[in-house]
Amino acid sequence: MKTTFAYDHYYDYDEMTGCLKQLCETHSDVMKMESICTSEEGKEVWAVTIAKGNDAKKPAFYMDGNHHAGEVTGSMECMHFIDTIVTNQEDPTIAKLLAKNTIYVIPKISPDGSDTYLHTSEKLRSVNRMYPLKELDDGLHASDIDHNGVQALMRVKTPYGAWKKKEGSDFMMTKRLPDDTEGEFYNIYPEGEIVNYDGLNITIGTQKWGLDFNRNYPFGWFTEYRQPGAGKYPLSNPENKAVADFVIAHPNIVTALTMHTSGGVLCYPPGTMPSDKADQEDMRMYKEIGQMATEEMKYPVVNIFDNFLMDTVNYSSGAFDDWCYHTQGIPTYTVELWNLEERAGCPNKWPVDRNKSDAEKEEEFAKEVEWIRANCPDKFLPWTAVEHPQLGEVEIGGVDFKFTFQNCPNSYLLQEVEKTTAFALRHANVLPQLVIEKAEAEKLGEGVYEVKAVVANRGYLPTYVCNEAKHIQVDKKLKVSLSGAEIVSSSKPVESLSGFFNIKTGFRFYGIETENYGPCAKQMTWVVKAEAGTEVTITMESEKCGTVSTAIQLN
Numbered sequence: 001m002k003t004t005f006a007y008d009h010y011y012d013y014d015e016m017t018g019c020l021k022q023l024c025e026t027h028s029d030v031m032k033m034e035s036i037c038t039s040e041e042g043k044e045v046w047a048v049t050i051a052k053g054n055d056a057k058k059p060a061f062y063m064d065g066n067h068h069a070g071e072v073t074g075s076m077e078c079m080h081f082i083d084t085i086v087t088n089q090e091d092p093t094i095a096k097l098l099a100k101n102t103i104y105v106i107p108k109i110s111p112d113g114s115d116t117y118l119h120t121s122e123k124l125r126s127v128n129r130m131y132p133l134k135e136l137d138d139g140l141h142a143s144d145i146d147h148n149g150v151q152a153l154m155r156v157k158t159p160y161g162a163w164k165k166k167e168g169s170d171f172m173m174t175k176r177l178p179d180d181t182e183g184e185f186y187n188i189y190p191e192g193e194i195v196n197y198d199g200l201n202i203t204i205g206t207q208k209w210g211l212d213f214n215r216n217y218p219f220g221w222f223t224e225y226r227q228p229g230a231g232k233y234p235l236s237n238p239e240n241k242a243v244a245d246f247v248i249a250h251p252n253i254v255t256a257l258t259m260h261t262s263g264g265v266l267c268y269p270p271g272t273m274p275s276d277k278a279d280q281e282d283m284r285m286y287k288e289i290g291q292m293a294t295e296e297m298k299y300p301v302v303n304i305f306d307n308f309l310m311d312t313v314n315y316s317s318g319a320f321d322d323w324c325y326h327t328q329g330i331p332t333y334t335v336e337l338w339n340l341e342e343r344a345g346c347p348n349k350w351p352v353d354r355n356k357s358d359a360e361k362e363e364e365f366a367k368e369v370e371w372i373r374a375n376c377p378d379k380f381l382p383w384t385a386v387e388h389p390q391l392g393e394v395e396i397g398g399v400d401f402k403f404t405f406q407n408c409p410n411s412y413l414l415q416e417v418e419k420t421t422a423f424a425l426r427h428a429n430v431l432p433q434l435v436i437e438k439a440e441a442e443k444l445g446e447g448v449y450e451v452k453a454v455v456a457n458r459g460y461l462p463t464y465v466c467n468e469a470k471h472i473q474v475d476k477k478l479k480v481s482l483s484g485a486e487i488v489s490s491s492k493p494v495e496s497l498s499g500f501f502n503i504k505t506g507f508r509f510y511g512i513e514t515e516n517y518g519p520c521a522k523q524m525t526w527v528v529k530a531e532a533g534t535e536v537t538i539t540m541e542s543e544k545c546g547t548v549s550t551a552i553q554l555n
Contacts, residue, residue: 001084001087001088001091002088003083003084003087004019004022004023004026004086005019005079007076007079007080007413007414007418008413010410010413011076011079012115013043013108016107017044019079020046020048020079020082020107023082023087026086027087027089029052030050030051030052031082031086032048033046033048033049034047034049035047036246037238037241037242039110039239040112040129041111041112043111043112044111045108045111045242045243046106046108047104047106047246048105048107049102050085050086050098050103050104051103052098055102055104055252056250057541058100058252058546059102059433059459059544059546060103060250060252060253060254060431061101061103061104061253061254061255061256061424061427062105062247062250062253062255062330063078063081063104063105063106063256063257063258063259063424064078064106064107064109064243064257064259064320065077065078065106065108065259066107066108066109066110066113066259067109067126067213067260068110068125068126068212068213068214068261069110069112069113069116069124069125070113070123070124070261070402070407071262071407072114072117072261072407073259073261073338074260074337075107075114075259076417077420077421080417080418080420080421081103081105081417082103082107085098085103093425094425097428100433101428104246104250104253106246109213109239110213110239112127113126113128113209116128121149121150122142122151122209123142123401124209125207125211125212125229126212126237127237131209131210131229133206133208137195138195138196138203139194139195139196139202139204140192140202140203140204140205141192141193141194141205141208142190142192143192143193144191145191145192145193145388145389145396146384148381150381150402152191152396152397152400152401153189153190153396153397153398154189154192154388154394154395155173155187155383155394155396155397156186156188156189156391156394157184157185157186157394158185158186160185160187161176161185162185162187163175164176164184164185164186166362170382171382171383172362172365172366172369173186173188174362175358175362189202190204191396191398193388194391197390210228210229211229211231211237212230212231213237214320215227215230215231215316215317215318215319216229216230216234216236216240217235217240217244217318217319217320217323218234218235218244218318218323218327219318219319219322219323219326219327220317220319221234221318222317222318227316227317227318243320247324251476251544252543252546253328253330254330254331254431254432254461254544254545255289255330255431256330256331256332257333257427258320258321258332258333258335259337260334260336260337261336261337261338261407262339262407264298264299264300264336264339264341264342264348265339265348266290266297266299266301266302266336267301267307267321267334268286268290268303268304268331268332268334269286269303269321269322269326269331269332270305271304271305271315271317271321271322272305272317273305274303274305274306274312275305279466279467279471282331282468285331285461285501286301286333288501289333290333292427293427296419296420296422296423297419299348300350302351304319307350308350308351319334320332325466326468326472328469328474329464329466329469329470329472337408337420338406338407338408338412338416340404341364341368343412344364344368344370344371345371346364346367346368372404375409376403376404376411378400379400381400382397384396429460430460431545432459432462432463432465432544432545433457433458434455434456434457434497434540434541434542434545434548435455435457435458435548436538436540436548436549437453437521438453438454439451439454439550439552440452440453440552441552441554441555443532443554447531447532448488448528448529449485449527449530449554450526450527451482451525451526451528451552451554452523453523453524454523454524455478455480455497455523455524456497456520457497457498457499457520457521458500459499459500460499460500461499461501462496463476463478463499463544464496465544475544478494478496478542478545479539479540479542480538480540481538482538482539483537483539484530484534484536484537484551485528485530485534485536485554486528486529486530487527488526488527489527490524490525490526494522496518497518497519497520498517498518498519498520499520500520504516504517524538528554534553535553536552536554537549537550538550538552
């Protein structure tokens with residue numbers, strides 16, 4: 001599909017803001033933007049709404065980017081998703097989507113951190129605010145010693161070193177073997193300066209900007225001693241609170257994607273316990289929707305706790321996806337975009353093998369470096385002698401980690417966002433779809449009528465969305481009503497409808513078998529008093545699934 005803008009570089013805050021405003025002006029009939037928070041540097045955290053008509057009257061799909069400042073591929077996917085939808089409104093797929101659903105997008109949750117990442121050599125997790133330190137502690141702190149705009153690696157020659165040059169390579173290093181006693185040896189550190197260097201030992205200082213927005217949500221939150229980057233208390237970061245407030249203020253949000261990098265994988269909750277302890281029907285839902293991601297993006301879809309975490313005892317927690325699912329009943333995927341390893345010919349396996357030997361890791365790293373040298377040589381940095389302010393002569397080299405390992409090189413950005421948008425558009429079509437069918441009236445006597453209507457859900461997801469929503473009692477009930485006449489009696493209220501996801505069917509021993517399931521359609525009946533010719537309106541609504549209505553005349 002066509003887009004208004006080019007996706008061949010990363011947009012900073014000003015450029016993205018300008019692009020969003022231009023799209024709003026051009027497509028004011030369907031798009032609006034609002035600030036949900038002003039950052040410490042005076043930048044707005046923009047939230048975009050794309051809808052035809054009243055956005056709250058339709059079920060909604062949500063996407064965000066830049067919980068982590070350096071994961072800028074995610075913010076570019078948000079921008080591409082917005083651009084694709086509003087620029088292609090005449091496309092039948094987009095037109096049908098907008099007729100049924102609302103789209104909400106927050107492209108840059110951390111504009112301050114993102115701009116620091118894009119405009120300086122700095123690497124950072126979420127935002128350029130000192131935490132937990134008040135000032136730099138003793139040790140090596142990363143910085144751009146050679147002033148080339150990249151924080152790379154620093155090779156320091158020492159007889160106590162753990163590394164040596166790899167024979168036959170002008171760049172690669174290999175681990176020193178236990179019996180290596182002769183030759184040149186090195187230690188390798190991040191490029192940077194040392195606070196209070198004692199002239200002998202180099203220690204690594206504490207990260208100066210340690211806040212992690214994806215550890216600040218109020219589900220599974222722990223303090224800093226247990227979860228680094230978690231913040232002083234849940235939603236202590238204004239940006240996190242603004243996102244949570246936005247989600248809560250839009251109860252029509254049904255499903256969500258939160259964009260990150262990297263690894264080439266989609267992860268789904270729970271992230272605080274094994275998936276076999278979670279609701280198995282919800283796990284089936286995650287897998288079925290995720291299969292569409294694998295088809296479009298060629299990335300696997302895995303459970304966070306079972307397949308993504310490195311430590312299942314002191315597991316990462318306080319994440320947005322868990323908060324959405326376990327407190328709001330919103331099924332959410334964390335999308336880890338871009339995978340250099342796979343591009344370089346390394347296997348994309350999840351869970352990652354944490355027991356690889358040093359030789360295996362060295363081989364994979366060599367493949368990645370060679371791919372970078374061949375495909376984006378400007379991101380490769382040969383070892384170059386530099387005078388260090390404290391260590392004397394050292395060598396600096398490596399790769400531009402930020403735009404090779406962590407994010408796509410510019411020339412690969414369009415490929416990454418196009419396939420992700422293709423999945424997101426399909427994902428946005430799984431929402432419940434309310435319809436009223438077969439509305440009719442029969443005269444029972446003078447001034448008395450029986451009104452019947454079939455209320456139904458033609459969507460994939462049920463109107464309560466997932467079993468976790470019912471479990472935590474945040475599922476939004478349906479309300480079916482009749483107005484325009486005096487109601488004498490009515491049938492039992494309809495509070496929920498299944499989606500076709502709930503139909504338990506498949507290939508079994510005897511062929512295709514279908515089990516019992518909750519109905520996707522139910523009939524409502526009213527007996528009313530009214531004069532002939534009166535028009536009555538039947539309405540079905542819920543905060544989650546939107547509102548539909550139809551009118552019939554009593555004759």
